[in-house]
Amino acid sequence: MSKLVITDLHVTVDTEDGPKEILKGVTLTINDGETHAIMGPNGSGKSTLAYSIAGHPKYTITGGSVTLDGQDVLSLSVDERARAGLFLAMQYPVEVPGVSVSNFLRTAKTAIDGEAPKLRTWVKDVNAALEQLNLDPTFGTRNVNEGFSGGEKKRHEIAQLELLDPKVAVLDETDSGLDIDALKIVSEGVNRFRAREGKGVLLITHYTRILRYIEPDHVHVFVDGKVAASGGKELADELEANGYDKYLSKAASV
Amino acid sequence: MTVTTDSVRSALEQAPLDKVESHLHPAGSYDVADHLVPTGREEIWRFTPLKRLKGLHADAPLDGRNTRATWNAPEGAKVGVVTGDEATSLRGVSGWAPNTRFTARILAEVPATLLVDVPADTEVSEPIVIDVDGTDADVTSGAHVVLRFGTHSKAVVVLNHTGSAAVAAVVEVVVADGADASVVSIQDWADDAVHLSHHQARVGRDASYKHAAISFGGDVVRMDANVTYDGPGGSAELLGLYFADAGQHIEHRIFADHTAPRTKSHAVYKGALQGEKAHTVWVGNVLIRKVAEGIETYEENRNLVLTDGCQADSIPNLEIETGEIEGAGHASATARFDDEQLFYLQARGISEKEAQRLVVHGFFNDLIRKVGVPSIEERLLATVEAELAKNVLKELS
Numbered sequence: 001m002s003k004l005v006i007t008d009l010h011v012t013v014d015t016e017d018g019p020k021e022i023l024k025g026v027t028l029t030i031n032d033g034e035t036h037a038i039m040g041p042n043g044s045g046k047s048t049l050a051y052s053i054a055g056h057p058k059y060t061i062t063g064g065s066v067t068l069d070g071q072d073v074l075s076l077s078v079d080e081r082a083r084a085g086l087f088l089a090m091q092y093p094v095e096v097p098g099v100s101v102s103n104f105l106r107t108a109k110t111a112i113d114g115e116a117p118k119l120r121t122w123v124k125d126v127n128a129a130l131e132q133l134n135l136d137p138t139f140g141t142r143n144v145n146e147g148f149s150g151g152e153k154k155r156h157e158i159a160q161l162e163l164l165d166p167k168v169a170v171l172d173e174t175d176s177g178l179d180i181d182a183l184k185i186v187s188e189g190v191n192r193f194r195a196r197e198g199k200g201v202l203l204i205t206h207y208t209r210i211l212r213y214i215e216p217d218h219v220h221v222f223v224d225g226k227v228a229a230s231g232g233k234e235l236a237d238e239l240e241a242n243g244y245d246k247y248l249s250k251a252a253s254v
Numbered sequence: 255m256t257v258t259t260d261s262v263r264s265a266l267e268q269a270p271l272d273k274v275e276s277h278l279h280p281a282g283s284y285d286v287a288d289h290l291v292p293t294g295r296e297e298i299w300r301f302t303p304l305k306r307l308k309g310l311h312a313d314a315p316l317d318g319r320n321t322r323a324t325w326n327a328p329e330g331a332k333v334g335v336v337t338g339d340e341a342t343s344l345r346g347v348s349g350w351a352p353n354t355r356f357t358a359r360i361l362a363e364v365p366a367t368l369l370v371d372v373p374a375d376t377e378v379s380e381p382i383v384i385d386v387d388g389t390d391a392d393v394t395s396g397a398h399v400v401l402r403f404g405t406h407s408k409a410v411v412v413l414n415h416t417g418s419a420a421v422a423a424v425v426e427v428v429v430a431d432g433a434d435a436s437v438v439s440i441q442d443w444a445d446d447a448v449h450l451s452h453h454q455a456r457v458g459r460d461a462s463y464k465h466a467a468i469s470f471g472g473d474v475v476r477m478d479a480n481v482t483y484d485g486p487g488g489s490a491e492l493l494g495l496y497f498a499d500a501g502q503h504i505e506h507r508i509f510a511d512h513t514a515p516r517t518k519s520h521a522v523y524k525g526a527l528q529g530e531k532a533h534t535v536w537v538g539n540v541l542i543r544k545v546a547e548g549i550e551t552y553e554e555n556r557n558l559v560l561t562d563g564c565q566a567d568s569i570p571n572l573e574i575e576t577g578e579i580e581g582a583g584h585a586s587a588t589a590r591f592d593d594e595q596l597f598y599l600q601a602r603g604i605s606e607k608e609a610q611r612l613v614v615h616g617f618f619n620d621l622i623r624k625v626g627v628p629s630i631e632e633r634l635l636a637t638v639e640a641e642l643a644k645n646v647l648k649e650l651s
């Protein structure tokens with residue numbers, strides 16, 4: 001089972017002029033096995049939503065709730081959320097100097113499973129995950145995200161997704177900065193994950209092109225800190241044709 | 255922070271043409287009377303807590319018995335204590351005259367010299383390890399050590415300090431032409447130890463010298479690690495790793511004096527601080543003399559502050575007297591844990607403590623690998639772990 005329920009979520013960030021509200025009441029339910037796409041213009045609050053679900057300390061929740069299979073997510077620490085089954089593929093993955101990818105992956109897997117993975121199968125799994133994402137096997141010895149190209153960082157995020165096997169994955173613009181081949185490779189990785197039993201995906205994107213490879217069950221238009229419209233796949237086609245203008249003016253007049 | 259063309263230019267304009275005048279490296283003299291007892295106001299002493307030095311900087315006796323030195327003697331190397339004329343002849347063998355009172359006193363007053371000799375063309379495969387174990391921190395002593403690496407020889411010398419003592423030491427290193435020398439000095443003293451030391455190396459033509467200063471233990475540890483060059487093509491790698499706990503003062507100064515053309519110096523010092531009044535100092539002096547054309551130098555100091563109440567001072571100082579340099583730069587940074595790094599690790603299920611542990615190990619890892627002595631690398635990893643256990647990993651009860 002994996003059901004993520006976001007209800008009337010309000011989030012602020014601290015600025016020099018005091019707190020600024022970024023999320024203004026987000027309501028969204030991702031049922032067992034569903035893939036939802038969130039599309040919205042720059043600065044509409046998509047990353048804020050992703051980070052707030054994951055528990056980044058920069059964001060303050062001022063109202064609303066998030067539950068995963070009925071469990072209150074917002075009362076959990078960042079690592080507890082991950083262990084509860086949430087995964088965030090970041091728009092800008094962070095460099096961790098001196099920490100090798102293989103050490104990082106093993107430590108994360110051990111934390112998530114509550115026990116160290118069996119050495120033999122683990123090495124095989126890691127190599128397979130890296131290979132499927134077209135990452136060189138020597139990647140394991142490199143430091144996490146250090147000197148990775150933009151595309152390598154994104155592929156590394158998806159390798160983690162496959163290895164850590166969460167219940168719900170939030171993918172924040174995993175498609176941005178990828179050329180068409182890398183986009184296909186990343187999409188295949190996400191689709192392999194989706195093919196597993198009951199996995200939820202929240203796919204945040206700016207462009208419709210990734211939706212050609214990862215077919216969403218629902219599409220939401222995100223404007224000014226909330227969901228402005230929801231629909232099926234056809235909503236993405238409409239956005240492709242007409243852009244966000246219609247929703248922006250609506251948001252402005254409200 | 256890296257050096258900008260502007261600061262290089264202003265350094266060039268200010269530099270005198272021939273003689274070097276700098277308060278950071280006072281002129282040397284073998285005569286003790288030429289060196290006044292420091293007051294703490296001098297540039298080279300301003301960070302050091304003189305009151306805690308048990309008089310080593312001034313006139314404390316240097317003949318106390320407070321350490322036991324033992325060593326292995328791997329095949330090819332000669333290790334032993336010499337006295338009399340032989341010891342006297344070794345004073346200043348690194349081509350340097352004392353620039354402080356304690357170093358002048360050691361050269362003048364300490365009768366014996368611990369001499370490590372690696373003959374020319376000899377490769378010593380195993381590290382030469384000298385263990386200095388302190389027995390009494392209330393007794394003061396002085397030591398003179400000479401490490402001599404013959405032409406085209408290759409060896410690693412480890413000076414390993416443990417226990418309780420108040421010791422002042424001069425270590426002179428002679429790296430002859432074409433030699434490949436590594437010197438690792440580990441300060442793993444007990445909490446009450448005081449250690450004031452000056453390491454002076456002369457690097458020959460096309461020789462390589464690696465010096466690693468590793469300081470964890472002791473009440474006050476101050477080490478000056480200096481290098482001069484005897485001919486073109488010499489290179490020096492100056493490494494440092496330190497971990498200061500509550501109340502500890504750990505001070506490292508380096509001075510790469512580029513006295514010959516096409517020489518290299520590369521310094522990386524990294525430190526972590528934890529606990530009330532943990533204090534570290536790093537002063538990186540590099541002087542590029544007029545003759546030193548075509549040299550390369552880079553120096554870097556990074557400090558990771560793990561708790562409140564610590565202080566890390568970090569001062570890179572580059573003085574340039576020639577316009578003909580291949581490259582010169584420096585970097586210095588002192589920071590707390592990076593929230594974004596911790597968030598990234600925690601978002602993968604890793605607990606906060608474990609994330610901090612990974613980040614600290616990561617901070618030191620590349621440096622530990624650079625030390626290049628496997629047995630020491632293992633020990634350093636374990637020591638970092640033990641230091642972490644004192645604070646970062648201690649469960650809040």
Ligand SMILES: Nc1ncnc2c1ncn2[C@@H]1O[C@H](COP(=O)(O)OP(=O)(O)OP(=O)(O)O)[C@@H](O)[C@H]1O
Nearest residue numbers: 013014015020022041042043044045046047048049
């Ligand atoms: N510290 C801050 N101070 C002021 N405003 C902030 C701060 N942090 C974020 N914001 C604002 O919050 C809004 C939402 O940012 P967010 O990164 O969530 O947008 P996004 O939809 O992910 O944009 P993009 O498509 O560019 O990734 C932006 O207008 C941003 O400027």
Ligand SMILES: [Mg+2]
Nearest residue numbers: 046047091173
């Ligand atoms: Mg974003």
